[in-house]
Amino acid sequence: MxxxxxxxxxxxxxxxxxxxxxxxxxMKGVKCVSDIEGFLGISQPNVSQHLSLLRRYGAIDYYMDGRLKCYFLRDPIIPDIIKILKKDYIKELPAPACCPVTKKGKYPGTRKH
Amino acid sequence: MxxxxxxxxxxxxxxxxxxxxxxxxxMKGVKCVSDIEGFLGISQPNVSQHLSLLRRYGAIDYYMDGRLKCYFLRDPIIPDIIKILKKDYIKELPAPACCPVTKKGKYPGTRKH
DNA sequence: TCTATATATTAAAGTATTGGAATATATTGT
DNA sequence: ACAATATATTCCAATACTTTAATATATAGA
Known part of the structure; x- marks a missing residue:
């Protein structure tokens, strides 16, 4: 882990x-740098900086295809995280039941809110 | 979304x-601030700052129990992300098959690596 | 009401991240 | 070798994040 x-x-x-x-x-497939520049709408050097950072952390990698650099996902955790970020959660987690026990112990006073 | x-x-x-x-x-259960201070081993004000940030983004919330503030998870995306971060991924994603088509088109030159 | 406990806030200083501008490198086609 | 294309790197100013230190607030119990 x-x-x-x-x-x-x-x-x-x-x-x-x-x-x-x-x-x-x-996640939809391999993209070269100018493809990415296209859909991000930011400068080419800035695209390269973001790609370089993602590669530094092992999230993506690339291979050369002629003079194009074809980037693809490498770390298998990426699709999992991206999927979850897009997921719709309808409601919040349920608040814990009344007066759970913390390390300091269930405080004997009354709950305020 | x-x-x-x-x-x-x-x-x-x-x-x-x-x-x-x-x-x-x-994720294991409700904790009050001093519990958290205990396992993090950082200063109490710093713990409060981190808790306050997490609450500002809706990740957690708290209720009062006597003079203790009992913190708990609120955003349902949190357990999902935490679980994924702990998951063991055995191997990298497979590199895409040879010569996929990017927007610029499959380059006619030879693959370099 | 006074005191102790539990937690929060603020300010200041240090550190990291970001994006723009300019420039550099690499590869292909001529 | 040269020109053109595709991408990367470096430097810098601006901004954002983090921590420490000091102080403030809130609540419960005496």
Missing amino acids: RSLDKRAELLRAIGHPARIKILEEL | RSLDKRAELLRAIGHPARIKILEEL
Whole structure:
């Protein structure tokens, strides 16, 4: 299992609108840099920076096809996370039942709200 | 479905070792602030700051029990993400088959690696 | 009401992330 | 070898995040 630090790192690597969009598009299939530049609408150097970061964290990789770099998903956790982010959750988790026991013990006072 | 920006925001809210640990512990049950201070081993004000951030993004909430604040998970996406982060993935995603078609078209040159 | 306990807030300082601009590198076709 | 295309890198200013330290607030019990 990933260390706590690696888990945090991974979430931060994914946690940028441009990078989430890149990963979502890569889920549909391989894309070269100019494809990505096309749907992101940001500068080419900035696209490269985001791709480079994602690759640094092992989320994606690429191979050369002529002079194109074809990027694809590499870390299998990515599709799982992307799917969950798109999921619709109808309601909040149920609040815990009255007066659960914390380490300090169930406080004898009355619940305020 | 959450907007792209909200999805990024959420991942960044979770993406810190202390906050991941907090959420993991809250999955086991309600915890008050001093419980959390106990297992994180960081200062009480810093714990409060992390809790406040998680609450600002709707990930958690609390109720009062006497003078204790009992924190619990609120956003149902949290357990799903925490579970995935702990999952063991044995191998990388398979590299795409040779010469897939990108928007620019399948380049006629030879693959370099 | 006074005190102790539990938690929150604020400010300041340090650190990391981001995007723009300019430039560099690599590969193909000529 | 040269020009054109595709992508990467570097540097920098701006912004955002994190932590520490000090202080503030709220509640319960005496």
